[in-house]
Amino acid sequence: MLGFLGIIKLENMQLEGFFFYLLSGYFAGSVLHYLAAKILGPILFGRGFCGWACWTAMALDFLPYKRNKAGRLTEKWELLRYVHFGFSLLLVLLFWFVIQYRPIPMSKLELAWLAAGNTFYFVSAFFLAFMLKDNRAFCKYLCPITVILKVTSRFAFLKIEGSKENCSQCGACTKACPMDINVMEYVMNGERVLSTECIFCLTCTTVCPEAILDDTFKMDIGGNERIRRIDPGITN
Ligand code: SF4
Ligand code: SF4
Numbered sequence: 381m382l383g384f385l386g387i388i389k390l391e392n393m394q395l396e397g398f399f400f401y402l403l404s405g406y407f408a409g410s411v412l413h414y415l416a417a418k419i420l421g422p423i424l425f426g427r428g429f430c431g432w433a434c435w436t437a438m439a440l441d442f443l444p445y446k447r448n449k450a451g452r453l454t455e456k457w458e459l460l461r462y463v464h465f466g467f468s469l470l471l472v473l474l475f476w477f478v479i480q481y482r483p484i485p486m487s488k489l490e491l492a493w494l495a496a497g498n499t500f501y502f503v504s505a506f507f508l509a510f511m512l513k514d515n516r517a518f519c520k521y522l523c524p525i526t527v528i529l530k531v532t533s534r535f536a537f538l539k540i541e542g543s544k545e546n547c548s549q550c551g552a553c554t555k556a557c558p559m560d561i562n563v564m565e566y567v568m569n570g571e572r573v574l575s576t577e578c579i580f581c582l583t584c585t586t587v588c589p590e591a592i593l594d595d596t597f598k599m600d601i602g603g604n605e606r607i608r609r610i611d612p613g614i615t616n
């Protein structure tokens with residue numbers, strides 16, 4: 381998709397490209413991609429795109445820190461992704477209204493934007509992964525796409541669920557979760573995993589020694605975040 385839409389069709393698949401095409405009223409392939417993977421799709425399958433299809437995360441998965449042993453930084457660090465999202469939007473508005481840049485028809489400039497944006501994502505993602513010893517640090521603190529994903533994935537029909545009665549409280553699911561979600565706490569509270577940080581990677585289901593975690597298809601509203609943070613006393 382990146383090769384076909386980005387390189388052959390010259391579409392800017394970065395978030396800024398999506399904003400540009402919305403302003404243009406142009407239904408580009410990348411708009412369809414955003415709708416399917418990041419806006420409407422998550423109502424069905426949550427953040428499955430993050431767990432299975434994101435090309436940034438594909439590279440991050442090769443790094444050595446699949447499991448973040450320390451826990452997540454405090455919530456204020458997560459504000460960085462909102463700053464990043466706001467910066468992308470402002471940049472587009474500046475180009476559109478002040479510089480009068482209109483990306484239709486597509487040109488090589490779109491390809492340059494895509495390359496520069498992707499380079500920034502990869503460099504910052506690798507830097508954060510090595511600094512924090514956490515492959516998914518970029519996803520947790522800096523990725524602007526999460527701003528959209530966290531809204532729509534609240535309503536996901538597919539979520540992880542476990543049976544409280546059969547849980548041995550070993551904590552293996554929580555320790556293995558690459559997004560630092562306190563899975564065991566959800567199970568013990570009789571809730572599905574309602575966190576909008578869940579990327580539906582299914583790692584927790586594979587490590588549970590009792591095999592009681594599974595994906596279920598139901599209706600509920602997520603957003604109740606139970607996150608394992610560096611200070612074990614802080615959960616929200
Ligand atoms: S949070 Fe961003 S970088 Fe991480 S997997 Fe999702 S879309 Fe990709
Ligand atoms: S390990 Fe489980 S709770 Fe954590 S992100 Fe993957 S599916 Fe979601």
Ligand code: SF4
Pocket residue numbers: 542546547548549550551552553554563564567587588589590591592593
């Ligand atoms: S891994 Fe399974 S048994 Fe262990 S705490 Fe998690 S849900 Fe319970």
